[in-house]
Every structure is written in structure tokens, then in C-alpha cells.
Amino acid sequence: MSKKSAYEAKTPDDFGHIHYTEEENAVWRDLVARQLPAVARHMAAPYRAGLAKMALPRDRVPQCTDLSATLGGLTGWRVEPVPALIGFGKFFGMLSERTFPAASFIRSRKDFDYIKEPDIFHEVFGHTPLLTDPRFAGFSQAIGKAGLKAEPEDYSWLIRLYWFTIEFGLTREGGQVKALGSGLASSPTELPWSVGEGASGKPILRSFDVTDILRTPYRIDIHQPLYFVLEDLDDLFAAADRDLMADVKAAQARGLFAPTYEDEAG
Structure with missing residues (x-):
């Protein structure tokens, strides 16, 4: 999460305002129009309600x-610009304080279809809608609070619950699989793939289980x-009341599942 970014963060002025160029604004416009x-068609009702x-x-x-003014009045959250990639410790700390870290840059046309790291479109279009809902906002804060109790070697385990x-x-609505996550909401290619309407093949679907x-x-x-x-979305919200670090220790004792993907070497 703290690997080197291919992009340079944009710095707010003294009033918290970031200057985006006409081309950067055009990229945002075109991303929104396409998505x-x-x-x-594919996103779950809580996300769509939050987007509205x-x-x-x-x-x-x-x-x-x-964004902070809107969220502050709804759930008490705010959005703070950060460099593209921050460490898990800082990420958990910000969530625990009801602060969402948003990478301040927007992708270039070269990465229009797919970007490997979070940009402002992913952060804002993807994440802020669910943060308008006190239940989802509470779950994110619970992840942050659990992270404050974690040791660095636990971070990669805990973050999987967020991921x-x-x-x-x-989630499932009316018998249909719908996307809920921010990474899906902001991805033109992965969103249809995730709900089984991709160009080729279908993903593996498993029932929600914390461990x-x-x-x-x-x-x-x-x-x-x-x-x-x-x-049932209540299963997610109930997880906020669990001892998540105890869950992490139980998962560590049982070990990782075999990956369902090839490693980066292919």
C-alpha cells in the first residue's frame, strides 16, 4: 500500500483547494459519463442512494x-487529500478518525480504462457514496479502530476484510448479484465482470464469512x-462489533488459502 506511485500528488492551497487543469477535469467528466x-445497471441500492x-x-x-461538507452533515466523515499510496498504519488511523484518505491526482488518458493505483475518481466516485450511510461508515471506522490495535505483521490480514x-x-438484491464495493463502482471493465456479465468467463463467488x-x-x-x-448486509454491519483482531489471530492460526490467481511472474 505504500509502494511508489507512478503519479505525483497534487497539493491543496491554503484554502484546501486543488487546481485541476482543463484536461484533468475533462478526464473526470468522461469517466463519470461512461460509468x-x-x-x-450493476451497483447495489446502497451505493446508488449514496451517489445521489x-x-x-x-x-x-x-x-x-x-465533499467533507456533504459527508460531515450526513455521517460526520471528511475527505482529506493524500499522496497516491499511504501505509496501512496511516490508513487505519485516518479511518478510525472518520477521515477518508483520497489520492489527489486523477489518471491520465493513458490509464483511462484501467489504473493499478487509486486516483481521485476511484476515491470519490467509488468510496464517498457508501460513506453517506451511517452503517457502512461505521464499518469503515471499525476497521480503522481494529487497525490501531494491530501489529504491522497483522495489517495485511486485517485489510482483506476491507478489500x-x-x-x-x-451483495444480492432480488435474487440478482449486485456490486457493492468502490473498486467495482469506479472500474468500467471489472464492474460487469464481477456480476457475471464480463466478455469471457465468470468469477468465483463465495458466501461472506469473516474468517x-x-x-x-x-x-x-x-x-x-x-x-x-x-x-444480508446486516452480516457486514455485525462484523463491526466483532473482536476483529481475535478474528485475525484465528485466521493466522489456520493459514492462507491457496491463491485463485497466478503470481506476478505468471
């Missing part, structure tokens, strides 16, 4: 100050071959 139809509440601008990159839910979680999730390895630079499906 909205897929969101309407955020009322994000379609023609320019939003400012974190404006397979808030980032790449699925199983903590034991499941993943890669950040590919479409996920495996997703966990929440049949």
Missing part, C-alpha cells in the same frame, strides 16, 4: 472541502478472480 450507465446524496459534479473534479467488502464486495475472507490472498493489479457475496 453512470454501468452503475445504474453526494450529488457529485459531472464536469469537474470535486474538491475535498465540498473484499468495501472495495470489492458483492474465510481474512485467509484469502488477493492481488491489486488484476480483476479479482474471486468475490464474496453478502446475502
Whole structure:
């Protein structure tokens, strides 16, 4: 999570405002225009409701100050610009304080279809809608608080619960699989793939289980071959009240599952 970024962070001015160029605003505009139809078709109701509440601008990159004003009135959260990649310790600490870290740059046209690291489109279009919901916001804060109790060697275990839910979680609505996670909402190619409407093949779907999730390895630079499906969203919210570090220790004692993907060497 703290590997070197291919992009340079943009620095806010004294008023918390970030200057984006006309081309950067155009990239945001085109990303939103392309993604909205897929969101309407494939994203779960809580995300769509949150997106409506955020009322994000379609023609320019939003400012974190404006996003914070909206979220602050709904769930007490705020959005703070950060470099593209931050360490797990800082990430957990910010979540524990109801602060969402948002990479301040936006992708170039070269990475328009797919970017390996989070940019402002992923952070804002992907994450802020669920943070309008007190239940999802509470779960994210619980992950952060658990991270404060974790040792560095535990970070990669705990983050899997966030990865397979808030980032790449699925749920079921009316008998249909719908996407819930931010990484899916902001990805034009992975969103249809995740719900079984990709151009070729289908992913593996497994039932939501905290210990199983903590034991499941993943890669950040590919479409996920495996997703966990929440049949009842209350199961996710109940996880916020668990002793998550006890869950991590139980998962560590049982060990990781075999990966469902090839390693980076192929």
C-alpha cells in the first residue's frame, strides 16, 4: 500500500483547494459519463442512494472541502487529500478518525480504462457514496479502530476484510448479484465482470464469512478472480462489533488459502 506511485500528488492551497487543469477535469467528466450507465445497471441500492446524496459534479473534479461538507452533515466523515499510496498504519488511523484518505491526482488518458493505483475518481466516485450511510461508515471506522490495535505483521490480514467488502464486495438484491464495493463502482471493465456479465468467463463467488475472507490472498493489479457475496448486509454491519483482531489471530492460526490467481511472474 505504500509502494511508489507512478503519479505525483497534487497539493491543496491554503484554502484546501486543488487546481485541476482543463484536461484533468475533462478526464473526470468522461469517466463519470461512461460509468453512470454501468452503475445504474450493476451497483447495489446502497451505493446508488449514496451517489445521489453526494450529488457529485459531472464536469469537474470535486474538491475535498465540498465533499467533507456533504459527508460531515450526513455521517460526520471528511475527505482529506493524500499522496497516491499511504501505509496501512496511516490508513487505519485516518479511518478510525472518520477521515477518508483520497489520492489527489486523477489518471491520465493513458490509464483511462484501467489504473493499478487509486486516483481521485476511484476515491470519490467509488468510496464517498457508501460513506453517506451511517452503517457502512461505521464499518469503515471499525476497521480503522481494529487497525490501531494491530501489529504491522497483522495489517495485511486485517485489510482483506476491507478489500473484499468495501472495495470489492458483492451483495444480492432480488435474487440478482449486485456490486457493492468502490473498486467495482469506479472500474468500467471489472464492474460487469464481477456480476457475471464480463466478455469471457465468470468469477468465483463465495458466501461472506469473516474468517474465510481474512485467509484469502488477493492481488491489486488484476480483476479479482474471486468475490464474496453478502446475502444480508446486516452480516457486514455485525462484523463491526466483532473482536476483529481475535478474528485475525484465528485466521493466522489456520493459514492462507491457496491463491485463485497466478503470481506476478505468471
